[in-house]
Amino acid sequence: MKLSLWTWLACHVASTFALSPRHPARNLKTRATAASNHTAYYFDQAIDHFPQSSRYARHSNGKFKQRYFVETSYYKAGGPVFLYLAGEGPIDGDTHLDRTDTTARPPIQIHPTDELFFTTEQVIADFDVFARKVTLPGLTDINAPSMPWILYGGSYPGALSAFTKKTAIHGQLEYPQWYDPISSSTEDCVASINDIVDNMDYLVKSNNTAAIQQLKELFGLGALKDIQINWDPTRGHIDFFDFCRNVTDGNAPANNTEADSALAANTKGQVWKNLGNYAAYIKRVVLPLCPSGDYNSGECFGTQDTAHWANTTSNYVRSYLYTTCTEFGAYQSAQPYGKKSLISRVIDAEYTQEWCNKAFPAGQYNSIPATPDLDIWNAYGDFNFTAENLLFVDGTADPWKDLCYHSDLAPQRYWSDAYPQHLINGAGHVWDLRTLVGM
Known part of the structure; x- marks a missing residue:
């Protein structure tokens, strides 16, 4: 499917993390009114675009309401339509000029049987039908293919934009490279965490339950049942540099430094440098994030809590998880033994797969695969293909870079007018989709 003269992509999902201190004086804002201040419109979208495909055997001729917003303040007749893809998240907080915003399909309902239709190819077909058939208020002669439509998005929506051209975004089961940008920063802090994790994993491998x-x-x-808690400084708190200053504090109180030796007898006499500082930071900053004190709950640190994953409330986290479990993978696992890791090696593919199995038990017509079907995702192009009029923008400090166009695993990339691309030095996740006030 080719909807546009240009498809603009900034790769690929989840939280933004900056590898430089924040500058409060530089207030980053969008340049227009939030989408929530615009009128919401609804397009009657088909649930099933592939009635002949055995993949969707059950089939449905029903519709769902696909929400979209329209901004025409700067539009001139005859110009292209920019279609901004919100992806798995709600569209309300995003603002872009001269465009139509649309939210990708939600899970049609909440049971795994109904999520049969929540697939990448159905979502791409949504965009095609939307561009060809939608009515935009006050405008005529606006539909594709007679009028150019330019799709753009960042992160997962960026991948969806690219997939309309069948081009390169890579899926793999485990993705320890997620932590590479952090591993390249603040040398003393990272080295301390690496060594502490190595010692933790030594206790696990030796099954030293008392020391654990x-x-x-x-x-x-102490009350936490699951040792596979996945809190790490890149995900659980916004200020990594505050974390590192505390972990490497050379003037820490004596009770912190004394804790460095608390477990040395279990690791052949090796002192756990900065363990006390690390533990003190967790108790001071992270534990208060669980005001109930029920550390085993899904709302706190119980990452394998069955009740938490069985909650079928429809939200963007669940939508994205389903795509992860069925097609995309990229489980953010630890580095294998022999490589330094910021998180314990008990965080592996099997650990993350448990989330999938608990969240999406088999239904009457649908069940998730034992592991994500990466062939479906990579069939859109993987690393080896590109397309004309498709702009790729990545950042060197984006934790998702190695699944994207500029991955270190991909061939060397070169700019040309037909195949434009740009790698922003030092940039994090989808930085190019935000602007400064007054620009």
Whole structure:
């Protein structure tokens, strides 16, 4: 499907993390009114675009209401339509000029049987039908293919934009490279965390349950049942540099430094440098994020809590998880033994797959695969294909870079007028989709 003269892509999903201190004086804002201040319109979208495909055997001739917003303040007749894809998240907080915003399909309902239709190819077909058939208020002769439509988005929506051209975004089961940007920063801090994680994993491999319990108590998490808690400084708190300043504090109180030796007897006499500082930070900053004190709950640190994953409330986290579990993968696992890791190696593909199995038990017509079907995702192009009039923008500090066009695993990329691309040095996730006030 070719909807546009240009498809603009900034790759690929989840939280933004900056590898430089924040500058409060530079207030980043969007340049226009938020989408929530615009009228919401609804397009009757088909649930099933592939009635002949055995993949969707059950089939449906029903419709769902696809929400969209329209901004025409700067539009001139005859100009192209910019279609901004909100992807898995709600569209309300995003603002872009001269465009139509649309939200990708939600899970049609909440049961795995109904999520049969929540696939990448159905979402791409949504965009095609939308561009050809939607009515935009006050405008005529606006539909594709007679009028150019330019799709753009960042992160997962960026991938969807690219897939309309069948081009390069890569899926793989485990993705330890997620942590590479952090591993390249603040050398003393990262080295301390790497060594602490190595010692943690030594306790796990040796099945030293007493020492593991002592370690949990040192962090104030003695009651936590699951040792596979995945809190790390890149995900659980916005200020990584504050975290590192605390971990490497050379003037820490004596009770912190004394804790560095608390488990040395279990690691052949090796002192756990900065363990006390690390534990003190977790107790001071992270534990208060769980005001109930029920650390085993899904709302806090119980990452394998069955009740949490079985909650079928329809939201963007669940939508994205379903795509992860069925097609995309990229489980943010630890580095294997032999490489330094910022998180424990108990965080692996099997650990993340448990989320999928608990969240999406088999339904009457649908069940998730044992592991994500990466062939479906990579069939759109993987690393080896591109397309004309498709702009790729990535950042060197984006944790998702190595699944994207500028991946270190991909061939060398070169700019040309027909195949434009840009790698922004030092940029994080989808930085190019935000502007400064007054620009």
